[in-house]
Amino acid sequence: MNDVAPPRYQTLAHELRQAMGDGRLPPGERLPSVREAAKSRGLSINTVLAAYRQLESHGLIEARPQSGYFVRSRLATPPAPNFGNEPAPAQAAETQVLSRIATVIAAQSSPDNIDLSLACPKGGDFYPGERLSRLVSELARKRPGLLTDYSLPPGSLLLRREICRHAQELAMTLAPDDVLLINGCMEGLQLGLRAVTRPGDTIAVESPTYFNLIPLAERLGLKTIEVPTHPDTGMSLDALELLLSEKRVQAIVAMPNVHNPLGTSMPVEAKRRLANLAHEYRVPVIEDALYAELQYATPLQPAVKAFDRDGWVIVCASYTKTLAPGFRIGWMEGGRFKRELAELKFCSSVSQPALLCEALGVFLENGGYAQHLRRLRRAYVGQIDRLRGLIDTAFPAGTHATQPTGGFLVWVQLPEGCDTNRLFDDAQARRISITPGTLFSPSGRFGRYVRLSGCYPFSERHVHALMTLGELAAQQL
Structure with a gap:
């Protein structure tokens, strides 16, 4: 037959x-x-x-x-951090971690290096630079007073109104009078911590966490407790509630939407529970919403602030990753700490640039921002797919990587036997800069992890650098 x-x-x-x-x-x-x-x-x-x-x-x-x-990529997701059954003790940041952070920042600042980890989009493909430039020029010509006036706290009313309008996409109902304009999210984190803590206090942070938070806490005289954080479920709220019930922390800092470095978001019900914990234990949550508008799926998942019942959630965000990093314009809503934050802002940096704030306000008002965000999200979906594909091709077998739900960052776990601090040194010898995983933990955890970024054009030079990085990792095995 x-x-x-x-x-x-x-x-x-x-x-x-x-x-x-x-x-x-x-x-x-x-x-x-x-x-x-x-x-x-x-x-x-x-x-x-x-x-x-x-x-x-x-x-x-x-x-x-x-x-x-x-x-689809064949890369598996990294497993959850294993910290044991009991939350870690409060501690100051390890000296080695602080020293390594300074070393990595210096490497990122060198124009001779190819940076594969920097979370700062490069090039005109990711920013509406020409449109903003025209808006600034037009406003300076029509309203020259914007160049000579102070924009004292809380800042441009137009921009604050537009912030409140766009915040509805994250299910936040905000009032312009409650919004404070700031110099990017880092100032927001600093002001928030200064408003709700005192030297010697302890804060709960995600592990891994945004590495710049570690030296900030150190400078403010704060101790940290690391709370295990998984790409799929976010911060372990069971561990956090145990800390709260034992009165071991005075504040919580979290990035529930599009986490840095994980690139993923906390489930909606977990966000609701986090807001309820803040209310129940009367411990403030400082929510870093820097990447929240870069979620891929629509409608956007809500912020934790959307579930805030009594002003215990302070939320801060910025336009440095979406519109204009050079403007250094962000915002925060401080809930019950509104007055302290405004006073601290005035003592810290007095005011925001009126001309740039008005230009951003006009851009948001005219619909340019919503259109730009839609294009940006589509671009980053492609960028992340390309990056994960290159990791899959270039890195040794057994490498894991997160599947981001927004933004442009990927958290990569290398196989047993790899050390990303040593990988950083080997890559530096070839003028390649990366961010080792130990930077994202006050105690220096995550020695096999590295944060990689997809917010740059994949030129032949960058692809070759990624391939070289994979070869260097394989050599360690």
Whole structure:
């Protein structure tokens, strides 16, 4: 008997699977559209669609609304941190961690280095620079008083109104009179901590956490307790509640939406519980919402502030990652600490630049910001796919990486036997800069982890640097 030929859709699916296996279709690659594939192969649209759906059901490709089908990465997600059953004791940051942070920042500042980790988008592809430049010039010509007037706290009313309007996308209902304009999120974190703590107090931080928070806490004379934080579930709220019930912390700092360095977000119910814990134990939460508007999915997940019942959540955000890093304009809403924050802001930096604040306000008012954000989110989805694909190709077997739900950062776990502090030194010798995982823990945890960034054009030079980094990691094994 003659063998019966397999259905044509299965033949196509097999060919595509082989192309994925041998690298001709790398992770993150966009497949031809259904119509393109049907036309080029002389197949019906239904045949191609059946092949794509079979590959999708096997987890090999994924469909994205209005974008098409893409090859999925094979990288697994890093496991949850294991800190044991009891929360870690309060402590000051390790001297080695503070020293390494200074070393890495110096490397990031060198124009000779290729930086694969810096969380600062590079190039005009990620910012509406020309449009903002025209707005600033036009406002300076029409309203020259903006160049000579102080914009004392709380700052530009137009911008504060627009901030409140856009905050509704994160389910926050804010009033312009309660919004305070600041110099980026770092000033917001500093003002928030100064308002709710005193030297010698202890704060709960995520682990891993944003590394610049570590020297900030040290400068303010604060101790930290690390709370295990998982890419899928966020900060361990059971561990946090134990700390709160024992009165071991005076404040909590968290980045629930699009976490740095994880790139993922806390589930909605966990955010609600975090706000309830702050209310129940009367301990403030300082919510860093820097990347919250860069979530990929729409509608956006709410901020923890959306569930704040009695002003115990302080939220801060900035336009440095989305619009204009050079403007250094951010905002915060301080809840019950509104007055202290305004006074601290005046003592700290007095005012914000009136001209730049008004320009941002006009940009947001005219609808330019919403349009820009939609384009930016689409761009970062592609950037992250390309980055994870390169990691999958270049790094040694056993490497894990988070699957971000927003922004442009990926948290990478290297196999047992790798040391990213040593990897940093080896990469530096080749003019490549990275951010080792130990920077994201006051006690120096995460020695096998590294934060990588996808907020730069993937030039041949950058791709070669990523490949070199993977080779250096493999050499450690």
